[in-house]
Amino acid sequence: MDIVYMKKQGGDCVKKYIGILAVMLSLGFLLAACGDNNENGGEDGADGWVENVTILTGGENGVYFPLGVAMAEIMDENVDGVSATGVASGASVVNSNELNDGEAEFALVQNDIAYNAHQGEKMFEEVVDGFSGVFTIYPETIQIVTLADSGIQTVEDLEGKRVAVGDVGSGTEANAKQILEAHDITYDDISAEWMGFGDASTNLQDGNIDAAFVTAGTPTGSIQELAASTDIRIVSISSDKIDQLEEEYPYYTREELDENTYENFDATATTVAVQAMLVVRSDLPEDQVYELTKSIFENTEAMENAHERGKDLTIDTAQNGMSIDLHPGAEKYYNEQ
Ligand code: GLU
Numbered sequence: 391m392d393i394v395y396m397k398k399q400g401g402d403c404v405k406k407y408i409g410i411l412a413v414m415l416s417l418g419f420l421l422a423a424c425g426d427n428n429e430n431g432g433e434d435g436a437d438g439w440v441e442n443v444t445i446l447t448g449g450e451n452g453v454y455f456p457l458g459v460a461m462a463e464i465m466d467e468n469v470d471g472v473s474a475t476g477v478a479s480g481a482s483v484v485n486s487n488e489l490n491d492g493e494a495e496f497a498l499v500q501n502d503i504a505y506n507a508h509q510g511e512k513m514f515e516e517v518v519d520g521f522s523g524v525f526t527i528y529p530e531t532i533q534i535v536t537l538a539d540s541g542i543q544t545v546e547d548l549e550g551k552r553v554a555v556g557d558v559g560s561g562t563e564a565n566a567k568q569i570l571e572a573h574d575i576t577y578d579d580i581s582a583e584w585m586g587f588g589d590a591s592t593n594l595q596d597g598n599i600d601a602a603f604v605t606a607g608t609p610t611g612s613i614q615e616l617a618a619s620t621d622i623r624i625v626s627i628s629s630d631k632i633d634q635l636e637e638e639y640p641y642y643t644r645e646e647l648d649e650n651t652y653e654n655f656d657a658t659a660t661t662v663a664v665q666a667m668l669v670v671r672s673d674l675p676e677d678q679v680y681e682l683t684k685s686i687f688e689n690t691e692a693m694e695n696a697h698e699r700g701k702d703l704t705i706d707t708a709q710n711g712m713s714i715d716l717h718p719g720a721e722k723y724y725n726e727q
Pocket of ligand 1: 447448449451452453454455480481482483499500530556560561562563605606607
């Protein structure tokens with residue numbers, strides 16, 4: 391457009407424009423040539439390395455956020471030429487879609503949701519498989535939180551109640567729907583409220599909602615905050631419903647919470663859990679994913695400091711519950727161990 395416009399203004403202007411273009415092009419070549427002298431040969435993007443790496447996490451009051459931010463810091467500090475940032479998001483379902491659309495490089499997602507995305511089933515209308523596995527980390531427990539005096543003892547008691555079902559586009563919401571459905575309860579039978587974990591705790595405390603679904607590693611910050619000042623209950627799922635859920639959804643596993651999980655929680659709860667995993671856009675170069683994966687395993691203390699569940703990351707368990715194919719860069723790292 392610019393050239394066409396300038397041609398109308400006269401030949402001199404065109405020449406000037408071409409001259410500027412030539413200078414810009416040579417500068418570009420010069421920069422690319424300098425870049426090739428880098429140790430990694432790809433940090434400038436010449437080998438397809440992505441310099442600005444974004445890790446999608448979840449809401450700020452969950453576990454993905456502190457761990458994702460810690461992983462970004464590890465990559466940033468230990469891999470030359472990479473600038474990494476952990477950002478808050480609506481979690482698993484939106485993270486899967488955004489990675490597939492090339493909006494970010496890494497994401498934390500639930501293993502059940504990653505599987506559904508690759509199959510193009512359940513909450514995904516089409517196959518969303520532009521991302522691959524790096525590692526699984528820790529169990530994310532499906533916690534149905536209520537105040538101890540709410541009178542809600544079973545999942546069936548949620549009928550007719552105001553229930554927070556997680557953020558829009560979260561894995562939590564998918565789990566809430568599946569667990570309710572297993573008890574013949576639909577969103578028509580409850581007042582469903584879409585909100586993140588922090589808002590759910592505040593609203594439980596203020597009496598604006600009666601219960602909240604939280605799929606996250608324990609202890610979950612938002613529940614810890616609530617339990618610091620109020621007696622809470624985590625509603626158990628009955629054994630036969632757990633069997634039914636495990637049969638229908640292969641990534642659910644039985645999980646027990648003991649009385650030490652939270653303050654003012656003097657009970658145990660039986661529920662189900664899925665696995666948190668780190669995934670990466672499949673089109674990232676093998677050597678870049680290899681280097682980034684390696685940097686995390688060699689610097690796990692930063693993750694341990696960010697959240698207790700960060701301690702669960704080990705090479706031996708990194709593929710437990712892995713529901714999609716590994717990225718070749720991650721696979722190379724495991725093969726070398
Ligand atoms: N697993 C949750 C989800 O995808 C997010 C958990 C977290 O933020 O720690 O909905």
